[in-house]
Amino acid sequence: MSGRLLLLIESNTTGTGRLFARRAAQHGVEPVLLCADPGRYPYAAEDGLRTVAVDTADEAALWTAVSELVGEAPVAGVLTSSEYYVPTAAAVAARLGLPGPEAEAVRACRDKAEQRRVLAGAGVGVPGFAVVDEVAGAVVAAAEFGLPVVVKPVQGSGSLGVRLCADAAEVAEHARTLLAATVNERGVAAPRRILVEEYLSGPEFSVEVFGTQAVVTVAKHVGPLPVFVEVGHDVPASLPAESERALRETAVRAVEALGLGWGAAHVELRLESTGAKVIEVNPRLAGGMIPELVRRACGIDLVLAQVLSALGEIPELERGVYARASIRFLTAERDGILTHAGALDETVARARAVPNVVDAVVYRVPGEPVGPAEDFRGRIGHTIAVADHPAPAAEAADRGAALLAEAVSYTHLTATEALA
Numbered sequence: 001m002s003g004r005l006l007l008l009i010e011s012n013t014t015g016t017g018r019l020f021a022r023r024a025a026q027h028g029v030e031p032v033l034l035c036a037d038p039g040r041y042p043y044a045a046e047d048g049l050r051t052v053a054v055d056t057a058d059e060a061a062l063w064t065a066v067s068e069l070v071g072e073a074p075v076a077g078v079l080t081s082s083e084y085y086v087p088t089a090a091a092v093a094a095r096l097g098l099p100g101p102e103a104e105a106v107r108a109c110r111d112k113a114e115q116r117r118v119l120a121g122a123g124v125g126v127p128g129f130a131v132v133d134e135v136a137g138a139v140v141a142a143a144e145f146g147l148p149v150v151v152k153p154v155q156g157s158g159s160l161g162v163r164l165c166a167d168a169a170e171v172a173e174h175a176r177t178l179l180a181a182t183v184n185e186r187g188v189a190a191p192r193r194i195l196v197e198e199y200l201s202g203p204e205f206s207v208e209v210f211g212t213q214a215v216v217t218v219a220k221h222v223g224p225l226p227v228f229v230e231v232g233h234d235v236p237a238s239l240p241a242e243s244e245r246a247l248r249e250t251a252v253r254a255v256e257a258l259g260l261g262w263g264a265a266h267v268e269l270r271l272e273s274t275g276a277k278v279i280e281v282n283p284r285l286a287g288g289m290i291p292e293l294v295r296r297a298c299g300i301d302l303v304l305a306q307v308l309s310a311l312g313e314i315p316e317l318e319r320g321v322y323a324r325a326s327i328r329f330l331t332a333e334r335d336g337i338l339t340h341a342g343a344l345d346e347t348v349a350r351a352r353a354v355p356n357v358v359d360a361v362v363y364r365v366p367g368e369p370v371g372p373a374e375d376f377r378g379r380i381g382h383t384i385a386v387a388d389h390p391a392p393a394a395e396a397a398d399r400g401a402a403l404l405a406e407a408v409s410y411t412h413l414t415a416t417e418a419l420a
């Protein structure tokens with residue numbers, strides 16, 4: 001180790017969170033995780049990651065902890081893999097004179113209402129939207145757009161609270177639920193505003209942008225309505241050149257309009273008959289194992305690229321399609337229970353044995369109750385497959401996920417009965 005530190009301010013709890021620290025260590029820089037609750041990240045203890053417990057929502061306390069680390073060794077970069085802490089990490093990096101995104105731009109971007117206004121103002125395609133702070137306003141907006149509409153919080157991630165509402169009663173009920181929330185899922189005060197949006201029904205994609213360069217386009221699979229759980233991705237998306245161009249150009253224009261353009265941005269879009277429309281720009285690296293799929297399909301390590309950017313180095317983003325990578329997430333059809341340890345291990349082994357499957361994993365413990373997914377937290381496991389062509393990769397990932405599904409038992413106790 002060179003003695004230099006990379007400060008990681010909180011992390012994402014699933015997916016690529018732990019890889020940020022690993023890539024830093026592989027690059028000869030010591031990662032230090034600053035977080036309010038180290039117990040939230042079991043991987044930190046498993047990987048022997050140095051951790052500093054500090055209230056990261058308290059600017060002064062965080063700065064004191066950062067200053068102590070600065071006094072100890074040269075701090076070479078500041079980064080986070082959690083969307084919730086991108087503005088915090090950006091502010092700390094700026095205060096230390098280190099590379100990072102524009103703190104004000106990422107703060108504004110994280111407010112979906114503000115983001116919509118900026119994008120619409122810049123002429124970037126977005127769904128019709130209304131920002132409301134009372135139930136009656138939500139119902140009026142829904143009638144104006146025409147039902148169904150999407151009702152969602154102005155902040156958040158992982159599709160939490162995002163719902164398709166079919167009629168005025170559903171709009172009112174969901175708006176009431178969202179407006180009643182005083183804190184978000186990280187326990188931070190939630191704004192008392194929500195978005196009502198025109199429902200875009202075209203196929204969904206994401207464009208992974210780095211700086212202002214579109215690196216790769218991803219095809220996304222969304223589970224059963226009325227919720228929007230991402231249940232699979234194919235990398236790269238197989239698209240006609242014109243659609244690919246429209247998605248990439250729209251994504252880059254969105255990033256530029258928002259004043260981003262440092263490091264990774266994950267831009268979600270839907271392809272409508274009227275063109276590519278932005279669902280959301282996330283000022284961070286993609287979740288959902290997408291960086292891992294991109295690494296396997298295109299040979300580009302986006303996690304390493306993000307770490308290098310934080311350290312002020314120039315990452316290699318040379319494009320190439322070496323393979324096709326697909327992921328499918330396991331979700332429960334209804335309330336059920338995971339089988340016992342032996343059967344679970346066997347199921348995972350069978351999924352791993354499917355030709356072209358390179359990874360199969362179940363995130364939960366044997367005997368744990370499971371239920372239908374409402375958001376990303378309802379995903380129980382995944383399979384990743386890699387092949388030379390799109391169809392075999394997708395089919396192998398599907399087949400692996402179908403085998404994993406045998407780990408869920410619906411014939412024994414329901415989750416409610418098991419807990420009673």
Ligand SMILES: Nc1ncnc2c1ncn2[C@@H]1O[C@H](COP(=O)(O)OP(=O)(O)OP(=O)(O)O)[C@@H](O)[C@H]1O
Pocket residue numbers: 127150152156157158159160162197198199200201204222228268270279280282
């Ligand atoms: N106006 C819309 N029309 C169609 N689908 C939508 C719309 N808004 C949201 N969605 C769907 O809901 C999903 C989650 O929405 P959104 O990206 O706004 O929430 P999020 O919590 O930030 O999720 P993520 O972290 O996955 O980006 C989208 O990926 C999309 O499938």
